[in-house]
Amino acid sequence: MTTTSLTKTDDHSTPILAATGVTMRFGGLTAVRAVDLTVRPGEIVGLIGPNGAGKTTFFNCLTGLYVPTEGRVAYQGTVLPPKPHLVTQAGIARTFQNIRLFANMTVLENVLVGRHTRTKEGLASALLRLPSFRRAEQASKERSMELLEFTGLATKCDHLARNLPYGEQRKLEIARALASEPGLLLLDEPTAGMNPQETRATEELVLAVRDQGTAVLVIEHDMRFIFRLCDRVAVLVQGEKLIEGTSETVQADERVIAAYLGTPFEGAPGSDEVAEVEAAEAHQHTAQTEDGQ
Numbered sequence: 413m414t415t416t417s418l419t420k421t422d423d424h425s426t427p428i429l430a431a432t433g434v435t436m437r438f439g440g441l442t443a444v445r446a447v448d449l450t451v452r453p454g455e456i457v458g459l460i461g462p463n464g465a466g467k468t469t470f471f472n473c474l475t476g477l478y479v480p481t482e483g484r485v486a487y488q489g490t491v492l493p494p495k496p497h498l499v500t501q502a503g504i505a506r507t508f509q510n511i512r513l514f515a516n517m518t519v520l521e522n523v524l525v526g527r528h529t530r531t532k533e534g535l536a537s538a539l540l541r542l543p544s545f546r547r548a549e550q551a552s553k554e555r556s557m558e559l560l561e562f563t564g565l566a567t568k569c570d571h572l573a574r575n576l577p578y579g580e581q582r583k584l585e586i587a588r589a590l591a592s593e594p595g596l597l598l599l600d601e602p603t604a605g606m607n608p609q610e611t612r613a614t615e616e617l618v619l620a621v622r623d624q625g626t627a628v629l630v631i632e633h634d635m636r637f638i639f640r641l642c643d644r645v646a647v648l649v650q651g652e653k654l655i656e657g658t659s660e661t662v663q664a665d666e667r668v669i670a671a672y673l674g675t676p677f678e679g680a681p682g683s684d685e686v687a688e689v690e691a692a693e694a695h696q697h698t699a700q701t702e703d704g705q
């Protein structure tokens with residue numbers, strides 16, 4: 413697979429991820445507007461925001477599922493072409509908001525699938541089962557088993573993915589994402605639907621992922637999870653980055669509190685539009701009242 417379409421940037425500090433001016437429009441709707449975000453090696457960064465703020469759309473721009481209307485995404489100083497397989501090959505892996513496992517494959521097979529970007533053997537050697545293919549296959553299995561040990565799923569390697577409890581299915585997604593040996597892991601709502609123990613276990617797992625050298629960018633609605641875990645948190649509201657800082661800074665910011673409680677504040681993204689709609693509604697109400705008199 414070719415990487416010749418990757419181009420070097422002039423960035424000397426070389427964060428692991430640098431998104432610059434990322435904008436995504438769907439027709440007349442601007443879901444993400446001029447968002448800058450960096451993740452540095454060894455960091456866990458959180459991305460939060462109310463429903464519909466543009467978090468998943470931003471993830472989709474980072475991973476090449478969407479071609480941003482404007483802006484660029486660089487991984488370790490190299491601008492990524494918006495093609496999912498090239499993004500994975502460069503070193504970014506992700507999980508999805510809704511579980512996307514191969515339900516009728518075993519736990520081990522699911523992780524092996526995740527290794528395909530790191531397997532060099534071609535179709536011919538696979539079909540002919542050449543010695544080089546068998547060696548590569550064995551190495552892949554060993555690495556996949558290591559990842560299942562790491563995520564606590566090794567004893568279930570032969571189980572069908574669909575038979576795992578919910579919390580373990582989410583762990584398996586993380587194991588499969590790690591199988592591509594990413595430098596950056598993107599997690600989209602990893603604790604959605606989990607009970608408190610499962611959430612706690614996920615927290616431990618994310619810390620372990622970071623400790624073994626993979627930076628993490630995580631979207632999550634569970635604020636306790638985010639503020640306990642993250643070195644830095646960015647807040648999206650109506651597609652724009654409202655604030656970015658430590659958990660303490662973000663938690664104390666009155667604009668963040670207002671965004672979550674739905675109370676508009678001066679200068680908030682979209683506040684002009686909200687004011688216009690409210691004025692139009694008030695005008696219509698007045699007109700209707702007058703008509704009724």
Ligand SMILES: Nc1ncnc2c1ncn2[C@@H]1O[C@H](COP(=O)(O)OP(=O)(O)OP(=O)(O)O)[C@@H](O)[C@H]1O
Pocket residue numbers: 438441443461462463464465466467468469470
């Ligand atoms: N493919 C699409 N086509 C048109 N509009 C879209 C598309 N994907 C997302 N949107 C819109 O973009 C906005 C942002 O959606 P997005 O799913 O990114 O928000 P989110 O912050 O991830 O929300 P949630 O926390 O509910 O998952 C929403 O108004 C959504 O309806």
